[in-house]
Amino acid sequence: MNSLIYFNNCASTQDELIDFLNQHYLSEDFLAVYTFNQTKGRGQYGNSWENLPEENLAYSFALKTKNINISDTCFNFYTAILVRDFIANLTKTEVKIKWPNDLILKNKKICGMLFEKNKNYFVVGIGINILQENFKNLPKAGSVLSQTGLSFELKAFAESLHQYLFEYLVQKEIPNDVLELYHLHLYRKNEVSVFEKNEIRQNGIIQNVDENGYIWIDLENEGLQKFFHKEIELLY
Numbered sequence: 001m002n003s004l005i006y007f008n009n010c011a012s013t014q015d016e017l018i019d020f021l022n023q024h025y026l027s028e029d030f031l032a033v034y035t036f037n038q039t040k041g042r043g044q045y046g047n048s049w050e051n052l053p054e055e056n057l058a059y060s061f062a063l064k065t066k067n068i069n070i071s072d073t074c075f076n077f078y079t080a081i082l083v084r085d086f087i088a089n090l091t092k093t094e095v096k097i098k099w100p101n102d103l104i105l106k107n108k109k110i111c112g113m114l115f116e117k118n119k120n121y122f123v124v125g126i127g128i129n130i131l132q133e134n135f136k137n138l139p140k141a142g143s144v145l146s147q148t149g150l151s152f153e154l155k156a157f158a159e160s161l162h163q164y165l166f167e168y169l170v171q172k173e174i175p176n177d178v179l180e181l182y183h184l185h186l187y188r189k190n191e192v193s194v195f196e197k198n199e200i201r202q203n204g205i206i207q208n209v210d211e212n213g214y215i216w217i218d219l220e221n222e223g224l225q226k227f228f229h230k231e232i233e234l235l236y
Ligand SMILES: Nc1ncnc2c1ncn2[C@@H]1O[C@H](COP(=O)(O)OP(=O)(O)OP(=O)(O)O)[C@@H](O)[C@H]1O
Pocket: 043, 044, 045, 047, 048, 049, 050, 051, 102, 109, 110, 111, 112, 127, 129, 138, 140, 141, 142, 230, 232, 233, 234
C-alpha cells in the first residue's frame, strides 16, 4: 500500500514527514509528501535548498528500513539511479549522477537528495528543479526546463515519480548490481577534471566509487586516493 499527500505549501517536506512518523503508526509500506511551495528546504550538511514557488518539486518519502535488504550506501545510490532513470526517460536526455547523489543535466545540478533515518524508516527528500529558469545566486543550478526546453505539469510529474519509486523500491526486487548501474551514469568518470582540496586545485580522474561510498580519484599531485563526501570538491 502507498499514499501520497499534497501540501499547498510547507517549510520542509522532510520535516513534515518526520513529524508525521513521530506521531502516527504507519500501515503503509511507502508514504510520501510533496509540495511546489517549500519555504525552508533543507539541503545536505545544513545547507539550505532554495525554491521559487510553483516552479519546482519538493518530495519526501518514507520507507521501512526492514523492507530494504541492501546496505544504506547502496540504497542511497539505488534511489539516485531511479530518480535519474525517471528524469532521463521523461526528457529523453542523458542525466548524470554526481557522486554521491546529485543529478546533473547538461552540466547543471537539477536535483539534490537528502538521506535521513528516523526510527525504523528511511526518510528521503528529493528536490527537483522543474520549471525555474533563473538561478541568480546558484551558478551550478539548472532545471529540467532550462536544460532541455521541456515544460512539465508539476502535479502529473510528482504523481508519476511517486508511482515509479513505489514500483521499483517496493513492488520489484532491488537488483544486486546496484554499484555497476551507478557507475554507468557517474558524472565525469574517467575524464580529467579539476578538484579542490584544502583550498588547493589540481587535476584528477574519477576512477571508481566503492561499496562503502568512497570515491577514488587519481590526483595529479597525490596519486590514487579515496575520499568521503565533503573531503574534496569537484569543480564544474
Ligand atoms: N534549487 C537548487 N538547485 C540546485 N542547487 C541548489 C538549490 N538550492 C540550493 N542549492 C545548492 O546545492 C548545494 C548543496 O548540495 P551539495 O551539498 O551536494 O553541494 P555541491 O556544491 O553541489 O557538491 P559538492 O560540494 O559535494 O561538490 C548548496 O551549495 C546549495 O547552495
